[in-house]
Amino acid sequence: MAPSHAPAHRTTQRILEILTLIAAEKDGLSLTDLCRAMDAPKGSLYPILKTMSDQRFLSQDPTSGRYHMGAMTALCGRAFEQNxxxxxxxxxxxxxxxxxxxxxxxxxxxxxxxxxxxxxxxxxxxxxxxxxxxxxxxxxxxxxxxxxxxxxxxxxxxxxxxxxxxxxxxxxxxxxxxxxxxxxxxxxxxxxxxxxxxxxxxxxxxxxxxxxxxxxxxxxxxxxxxxxxxxxxxxxxxxxxxxxxxxxxxxx
Structure with a gap:
């Protein structure tokens, strides 16, 4: 049986924190912004951001490089509202x-x-x-x-x-x-x-x-x-x- 107070999974925790931070910023956040807010190195966050972007949970502005919420997050939110x-x-x-x-x-x-x-x-x-x-x-x-x-x-x-x-x-x-x-x-x-x-x-x-x-x-x-x-x-x-x-x- 899994312990009742198991430690948080680090990568999962970072994914959730990224979504929470970006959702709160209408102008999006850059990799540098996220590293500063999360006190995490770029080498740790960049692969997560790339995967989230590839899966369309995030989108990246090609000019500014800033990350915004992606289409899949909108679909998840709509499913929550409906269900x-x-x-x-x-x-x-x-x-x-x-x-x-x-x-x-x-x-x-x-x-x-x-x-x-x-x-x-x-x-x-x-x-x-x-x-x-x-x-x-x-x-x-x-x-x-x-x-x-x-x-x-x-x-x-x-x-x-x-x-x-x-x-x-x-x-x-x-x-x-x-x-x-x-x-x-x-x-x-x-x-x-x-x-x-x-x-x-x-x-x-x-x-x-x-x-x-x-x-x-x-x-x-x-x-x-x-x-x-x-x-x-x-x-x-x-x-x-x-x-x-x-x-x-x-x-x-």
């Missing part, structure tokens, strides 16, 4: 949220010290959020990130969100104590907020989605601050609460 029951459920709930409140809905999960956005359903409004699934942002700067952090004790939160804090705008929370206060409110049943902390003039309201004693997902609605009057805020919170209840019931 994974949890993704389809999350996506359908997000669509219902947008239909009900008219603003962009996103779902994300925790990836180390970051929130990684799994999916986004766009608002029909002419002014809307400009982001893409796969993007990562520091947990403490986003409403979904705070919703996810609410599952953890403050001591563990402080291990993830290390000093000095990354501040994306002048509104990003400045101290661990301020973050603790907001997380306590979320733990008590309140909504998590991002009030211009990630992007100036943009507000996000989010809730954690529980599955047993875990919080695998956060779901949030993002809107330009100028559209968020009291009526819209109340509507968003009502719709999010109903969506979370549906998700938690179906995911149980």
């Amino acid at each position: 994974d029951g949890t993704f389809k459920l999350l996506n359908e709930c997000a669509r219902q949220v947008v239909d009900a409140c008219g603003e962009t809905c996103q779902v994300g999960f925790r990836d180390g010290s970051y929130v990684r956005y799994l999916l986004r359903v766009d608002s029909p409004q002419p002014v809307r959020l400009a982001s893409v699934p796969g993007v990562t942002l520091p947990l403490h700067t986003t409403a979904i990130g705070k919703a996810l952090l609410s599952a953890l004790p403050n001591q563990e939160v402080d291990q993830l969100v290390k000093i000095p804090w990354e501040r994306l705008t002048s509104h990003t929370l400045a101290t661990p104590e301020l973050l603790h206060l907001e997380l306590d409110q979320v733990r008590a049943g309140d909504f998590a907020y991002d009030r211009g902390e990630t992007s100036e003039g943009v507000t996000c309201i989010a809730l954690p989605v529980h599955k047993g004693d875990q919080i695998p997902w956060g779901i949030g609605v993002t809107t330009p601050a100028f559209r968020l009057d009291q009526h819209k805020e109340a509507l968003i919170k009502e719709v999010l609460a109903a969506s979370r209840a549906t998700l938690e019931s179906l995911l149980a």
Whole structure:
């Protein structure tokens, strides 16, 4: 029987890290970029990159030499969207949220010290959020990130969100104590907020989605601050609460 905590296979781990790094960069990455990010020699990475390119999991720009995601990764992603029951459920709930409140809905999960956005359903409004699934942002700067952090004790939160804090705008929370206060409110049943902390003039309201004693997902609605009057805020919170209840019931 294989050991329950077998060490990671080095080459496989590097393949996965390459895919993760390149997926996060819309302009792609060069061999030098990847070597620096992974602290790996070119002689180790180049054969992996060549094989991945030959198999069309990556594509290489002939002019710049930078690597981008290839056609096979798109097909794998599409298969996940079409066949994974949890993704389809999350996506359908997000669509219902947008239909009900008219603003962009996103779902994300925790990836180390970051929130990684799994999916986004766009608002029909002419002014809307400009982001893409796969993007990562520091947990403490986003409403979904705070919703996810609410599952953890403050001591563990402080291990993830290390000093000095990354501040994306002048509104990003400045101290661990301020973050603790907001997380306590979320733990008590309140909504998590991002009030211009990630992007100036943009507000996000989010809730954690529980599955047993875990919080695998956060779901949030993002809107330009100028559209968020009291009526819209109340509507968003009502719709999010109903969506979370549906998700938690179906995911149980």
